[in-house]
Amino acid sequence: MRRLRALLSILALGTFASVVSSLEPSMASPHRGYAPASLFAVKSAAAHSAPVVEAPAEEPVAAPPVEPVLAAVGDPMTAPTLELPVEEDPLERPALDAVADPAAELEEVRWSVDRRMRLDEMATNWGMWVDDLRELNPDLEDVEWVEAASSYVVYRRDPRRPTQSVGAPNRGHLLAGIPMPEGPHWRLREHRPRAFGSTTTIAALLEAMRAYGAADPEAPPLRIGEISRRSGGRIAPHVSHRSGRDVDIGYVMKVNPSENERFWRTADGKTIDAPRTWAFLEALIATGEVQQIFISAKLQPILAREAAKTRSPEEVALIFSAMSRDPNVHTIVKHESGHRDHMHVRFGCERGNLRCRAQSK
Ligand SMILES: [Zn+2]
Numbered sequence: 001m002r003r004l005r006a007l008l009s010i011l012a013l014g015t016f017a018s019v020v021s022s023l024e025p026s027m028a029s030p031h032r033g034y035a036p037a038s039l040f041a042v043k044s045a046a047a048h049s050a051p052v053v054e055a056p057a058e059e060p061v062a063a064p065p066v067e068p069v070l071a072a073v074g075d076p077m078t079a080p081t082l083e084l085p086v087e088e089d090p091l092e093r094p095a096l097d098a099v100a101d102p103a104a105e106l107e108e109v110r111w112s113v114d115r116r117m118r119l120d121e122m123a124t125n126w127g128m129w130v131d132d133l134r135e136l137n138p139d140l141e142d143v144e145w146v147e148a149a150s151s152y153v154v155y156r157r158d159p160r161r162p163t164q165s166v167g168a169p170n171r172g173h174l175l176a177g178i179p180m181p182e183g184p185h186w187r188l189r190e191h192r193p194r195a196f197g198s199t200t201t202i203a204a205l206l207e208a209m210r211a212y213g214a215a216d217p218e219a220p221p222l223r224i225g226e227i228s229r230r231s232g233g234r235i236a237p238h239v240s241h242r243s244g245r246d247v248d249i250g251y252v253m254k255v256n257p258s259e260n261e262r263f264w265r266t267a268d269g270k271t272i273d274a275p276r277t278w279a280f281l282e283a284l285i286a287t288g289e290v291q292q293i294f295i296s297a298k299l300q301p302i303l304a305r306e307a308a309k310t311r312s313p314e315e316v317a318l319i320f321s322a323m324s325r326d327p328n329v330h331t332i333v334k335h336e337s338g339h340r341d342h343m344h345v346r347f348g349c350e351r352g353n354l355r356c357r358a359q360s361k
Contacts, residue, residue: 106202109181111192112151122146126154126179127193127230154179165198165243166232168357169346172243174232178202185213186222187259194226194235198244198356201227201347204289205247211283212276219276223250223257225264225342243356245291245347251299252276264341269302278306284345285319285332291358294344297322297335 113122119140123130134140136153146152155178157163164175177196180188186209188195197205209222225248229235232242240246250257250264252273257265265271281303284290295303300322307316317324321331336344349356 105181105206106155106178106199107157108153109155109179110151111154111179111182113146113148115148117146119144119146122152125191125193127196128154163199163244164353164355165200165245165349166355167243168359169240169243169246172232172357174198174228174230174242174244177228177230177232177244179230180205180224180227183209183213184221185209185219186224188224189262190260194229194241195224196230196232196244197227197247198347198350200289200350201245201247204284204287204347207287208280208283211286212280215279215283216276219279220252220256222252222280223264225249240344240346245349245356247345247347248342249280249345250342252280266341267299268340272299272302274302274306278303281333281343282307289347290332290345291348292346293333294336294339294346295333296337296340298340300333300335303333 111126117125119133120130123133126133133152133154136156140146140152158176161176163178166172166175174196178199179192180195180197180202182188183206205224212222213219226235226238226241227247228241228244232244235241238246241248251267253265253267253271254273255271281293284293300320304316304320304323307319311319313323317331318329319332321327321334324331349358
């Protein structure tokens with residue numbers, strides 16, 4: 001029996017090791033994202049690509065009721081588990097979490113309410129129409145009030161209404177935006193009309209935020225600000241954030257704001273938690289889906305010092321514009337004013353999405 005257990009343990013470890021090694025940066029990995037290929041491994045293309053279909057001109061009539069499926073959104077308890085030997089190194093667990101396929105769980109997304117409120121208030125908070133919520137949740141048909149600690153479907157993939165980012169971040173719009181799921185390692189605001197993104201954006205965000213939380217269970221949750229409206233388009237005061245590919249995220253601070261704080265906090269060398277902010281940046285870049293990250297030039301050297309602990313000066317100069325001597329080199333992180341209190345992450349277009357524009361001309 002002991003030998004059988006040992007054998008099973010070795011098998012489990014073998015699977016685990018191959019999963020881990022597939023995450024290692026590799027010169028040979030196919031390069032698809034915007035990160036320098038030699039710096040970061042890029043994962044398989046299939047997981048993040050969305051079907052690109054022209055949206056039908058007419059909105060189809062109500063979909064037939066679909067069996068409610070519990071989404072595994074952000075709940076580590078429902079994530080697929082792999083049996084590991086008891087004496088596993090807990091530090092190795094994160095890699096398993098990081099390889100979960102976020103795109104697969106974006107079939108359906110649920111959001112929860114933490115207090116009793118009117119259905120129309122919930123719809124307003126979430127940037128949705130009551131009719132849409134009722135279509136997605138047939139049990140809301142004759143309901144005017146929703147109870148605390150309940151959760152509702154806010155998105156279900158519909159092949160007739162595919163999610164698609166259209167145009168450039170500062171000119172385009174979004175079709176059938178996917179709401180950012182809830183999860184233990186990040187925090188959405190209560191007011192969420194601008195928490196919708198493209199498939200690539202949401203899948204890559206989930207991947208990076210899970211990797212951040214799994215690698216450091218003590219890390220405070222990341223704060224997510226605005227992404228896009230469900231149908232994209234202009235949102236004041238932003239120029240971009242129109243096509244579901246831009247996301248505002250707070251820096252990890254040494255003292256983190258309370259759950260309900262609505263505003264960003266200005267970061268500097270004393271207040272920013274540089275190791276954790278860099279760990280999150282690295283997880284973001286490793287998704288291979290990031291086109292650009294805007295961070296104030298005042299903060300970049302602080303984060304670059306963290307990066308330099310594990311990366312060569314050449315690599316660091318390819319990541320941070322403030323550390324690059326050549327202004328013509330494309331760095332992933334660039335300065336833009338107004339980004340001392342939050343970073344702005346722009347994700348690339350989905351593969352095969354010919355209506356998406358990386359930049360406006
Ligand atoms: Zn922004």
